[in-house]
Amino acid sequence: MxxxxxxxxxxxxxxxxxxxxxxxxxxxxxxxxxxMAVLTLYPVGQLLRLSLSDAQFIKGKLVWSYVGLDHFTTLSHDPVVPDALRNTLVFVAASVIIEGVLGLLLAVLVSRVRRFAWFYRSVFMIPLLIPPIAISAMWRLMYDYNYGIINQILIELGATRPPLWTADPDLALASVVIVDVWHWTSFLFLIMLAGVESLPHELGEAARVDGASEIQVYRRIFLPLLRPTIIVALMLRTILAFKVFDQIFLLTGGGPGTSSEVISLYVYKVFFVQGRMGYGALLALITALIMSVFVVAYQWLNSYVNKTR
Amino acid sequence: MSLNNRRMSRRNFLKGAAASGVLLASTPGVSFAEKVSSIHFLRRRAQIETITILINDSPWFPGFEALVKQYVETTGNDVKLNVTPFAGMLEKSRNAVQGSESEFDILNLNEQWYMQFYAGGLVTPIHDINPDFELDPNVIEYDAATRWDESLRYSSPDGALYGLPINGNIQLFFYRQDLFDEKGLAAPTTWDEVESIAQTFHNPPGMHGFSLRTIGGNWEFQAYLHSYGTSAVSLDLASGEWMVGLADPGAVEALKTWLRLGREYGPANINAMGQAENLALMASGRLAQVHMVGAAAPNYDNPDTSVVVGKMGAGVVPGGPGGRATLSGIWVMGIPHNLSDVRKASALAFLEWALTKDAQLYYAQSGAIPVRQDVYEALSEDPKLGWWMKAMGESTPFIKAQPRLAETPQIVEVIDRRTTQALIDELTPEEAMAEAAKEIHQILVSGGYTVKPLA
The missing domain is CATH 1.20.5 (Single alpha-helices involved in coiled-coils or other helix-helix interfaces)
Structure with missing residues (x-):
């Protein structure tokens, strides 16, 4: 047994x-x-729970009360959210497209430079190394209508009514895009430079021998080979641009009116300034969902490009 | 650990004795019985611990720092300061009261959010720490910013004492005294006079007749509302109902005046004028009049940054058909609920000392804004500070409160957004006030308040 x-x-x-x-x-x-479950799923679960609740400090204790879909009703009446979403999308589209084009152009140009290449790489990296808060403070001074260097130069050049920059509701968001381009183009430049430098240059040489022009070499050979790099770079930049906060917070505060209000800044205001944690959680979740759509779209594009290569 | 369980060391006894001496010396008007009561309290809590104060890095911080140094030197009690930019104060304060024990013994709470801490019981009622505590009548309470009435869910004079004022920020009307003297003009008392004087001086870009704050400008705009006989929200004490005043015709008139003065006599970038921009414009000699925070005054006296040193005048904020008003934008100090008795008593010992007349005089002379009426009166003839201290003292009867509800941050956000939308012509003044009224009405209804329907 x-x-x-x-x-x-x-x-x-x-x-x-x-x-x-x-x-x-x-x-x-x-x-x-x-x-991952502890660090990601649990916080997301809590955020989801919070978006269906009201959380208040009562007698020193955080008290959650379930409110169901009440925050969705608030969302449907909130006049700021549509403006913030529209501005965020405009900001993302403008900054990512401009930075992508400039980053690629700079990468191609720098890859062709033989003398002082190290110097150009270092110079183009500088904006990326400066803390965003310092960049925003610097540009805020430069944009100042009365004392800023930009308007001083424009007046010297003969402008009688220099732009109001951040004070103009039609220019406020564009002013932030300019700062963002100055700051983040170097990020895309670095990624694209790595891609350009890893290209098989013998293909280009062969095409040139066959009579292809320089533009044709880049357009027909190098650009298709660079597509995966470009897609990854743009995806990363889109995610970061969607979360823009510091530049808007310091340069315009979302104004004048709601002309430069973006969703991250509004979530901050709702969550931390107004103390509406439940509603803030819902807005944060919606932001995360929209960003997820972008990420999925980029991933699909990436796999599509890889299949068709 | 309770106070009575602790042994009193020689050092602690000396600390208590020193603090008692300071209190006796600095309160000449206090009766003998009151002095004995206070001394008894100070002796009882002679086990004073080192306290940590969460304080904002605002322009008046050097004055507060000097006050703390004076306290340490005078009493031997140690104080640590956690100096934080304004933007991080609310988050740090909230985090402090959420843990099992606060890292800070005193929180500096802004008028726009202190009510969240009072209403939530996140700071300790002063009389729970010392039942014998009496607030000196010379300490200005700024329309009951120190108190909270649980039944009304509002700051009212009958409420319990939760916080003690530390910075008496109110609005003042600043003007170029030298230019006014040249033209034989007196300080304006109405918005019409402001406009008339602005016309006299307006000659852009070298000189602007008037300017106002449009970034976060709700605070100053509320003075306009009061001067037209209305307010953002108000409580009818008889019925317990809340009223939204932005739907009143007076609110539209107030906005029209605000817009006209800003657009016609302000700088070209009036849409983006914050406090710093207005201060810079005045300090650079390019502005004749401005309605702004009283705490700006020392900046105009700083020869390193100002070309108008000795050329400035200050007065009570002008008014309209509804009278004159200056909004308070003060800071109160609260003692977190999650502290030991000893730490709470140590924190209160500092605050009691800081509110004495001598301490407040020293505080004012160090560049901060005092909170005692007798200090304003004592300094009104001071050769350096008198020009604006007198105006601060004269403004006391006109002090009006901002909305003091847990929903205040939401309410002021609406006012800021709608007024600037009118400023940039997205909305007419009528539309801006009507939309703001609807939104604020909804905020109050959602908050569970009884609210009168909009007209």
């Missing part, structure tokens, strides 16, 4: 060992999955 029991036990252990060995790849992922 005892021998049979031991045999059974030994067989069970062997089966368990075999099961563990065969599925080791899944067990190896378990710590990472648990780590």
């Amino acid at each position: 005892a021998t049979t029991a031991l045999r059974r036990s030994g067989t069970g252990q062997r089966r368990l060992g075999t099961f563990l060995d065969q599925n080791f790849k899944y067990w190896a992922l378990l710590p990472t999955l648990l780590f």
Whole structure:
């Protein structure tokens, strides 16, 4: 009896060992999955719960009360959200397109430079190294209508009515886009430079021997090869641009009126300034959802490009 | 740990004795019985611990820092300061009261958010710390900013004492005294006079007749509302109902005056004028009149940054058909609920000392805004500070409160947004006030208040 029991036990252990060995790849992922669940899923779950609740500090304690879909009703009446969403999309489109084009052009030009290439790379990286708060403060001074250097130069050049920049509702968002382009083009430049420098230049040489012009070489050979790099770079930049906060906060505060209000800044105001944590959580979730759509679209585009190469 | 369980060391006894001496010396008008009561309290809590104060890095901070140094030197009690930019104050304060024990013994709370801390019980009522505490009648309460009435869910004179004022920011009307003297003009008392004087001086870009704040300008705009006999929101104490005043015809008139003065006599970038921009314009000698925070005054006296040193005058904010008003934008200091008794008593010891007349005189002379009427009166003839201290003292009867509700940040956001939409011609003044009234009405209804229907 005892021998049979031991045999059974030994067989069970062997089966368990075999099961563990065969599925080791899944067990190896378990710590990472648990780590992600704790650090990502739990906070997102809490945010979701908060978006269906009101949270208030009463007698020193945080009290949650379930409000169902009440915050969706608030959202439907909120006059700021449509403006903030529209401005965010305009900001993302304008900044990512301009920075993408400039970043690619600079990458191509710098890759062709032989002398002082290190100098150009360093110079173009400088804006990326400066803290956004310092950049915004610097540009705020430069944009100042009365004392800013930009208008001083324009007046010297003969302008009688220099632009109001951040004080003009039609120019406020554009003023922030200019600062963003100055700041973030170097990010795209760096990624694209890495892509350009890893291109098989012998293909270009062969095309030139066959009589292709320089523009044709870049358009027909290098640009298709660079597409995956460009897509990844633009995806990263889109995600970052969607979360723009510091520049708007410091340069315009979202104004005049709501002319430069963006969704991240509005979430901050609702959540931290107004203390409406439940509604703020809903806005944060909506922002995350919209960004997810962008990420999925880029991923689809990336896989499509890879398939068609 | 309760106070009575702690042994009194020689050092602590000396601290208590020193603090008692300071209190006796600095309160000549206090009766003997009151002095004995206070000394008894100070002795009882002679086990004073080092306190940490969360304080904002605002223009008046050097004055507060000097006051703290004076306290440390006078009493031997230690104080640490956690100096934080204005933008981070609310978050740090909230975080402090959420934990099991606050890292700060005193929170400096702005008038636009202190009510969240009073209403939530996040700061301790002063009489829970010292039942014998009496607030000196010379300490200005700024339309009951120190108090909270739980039944009304509002600051009222009958409410419990939750905070003590530390910075008496109110609005003043600043003008170029030298230019006024040349033209034989007196300080304006009405918006019509402001406009008339603005016409006299307006000669852009070298000189602007008037300017106003349009970034976060709700605070100054509310003075216009009061001067036209209305306010953003008000509580009918008899019926307990809230009223939204922005639907009143007076609100539209107030906005029209605000817009006219800003557009016609302000700088070209009037849409983006914050406090700093207005201050720079006046300090650079390019502005004749401005309605702004009283705390700006020391900046005009700084020869390193101002070309108008000795040329400035200040007065009570002018008014309209509804009278004159200056909005308070003060800071109150609260003691977090999540502290030990000893820490609470140590914090209150500092605040009591800081509100004495001598301490407040020193505070004012160090560049801060005092909170005692007798200090304003004492300094009204001061050769350096008198020009604006006198105006501060004269403004006390005209002090009006901002909306003091947990929903205040939402309400002022609406006012800021709608007034600037009118400024940039997105909305007419009538539309701007009507939309603002609707939104604020909805905010109050959603907050569970009984609100009178909009007209």
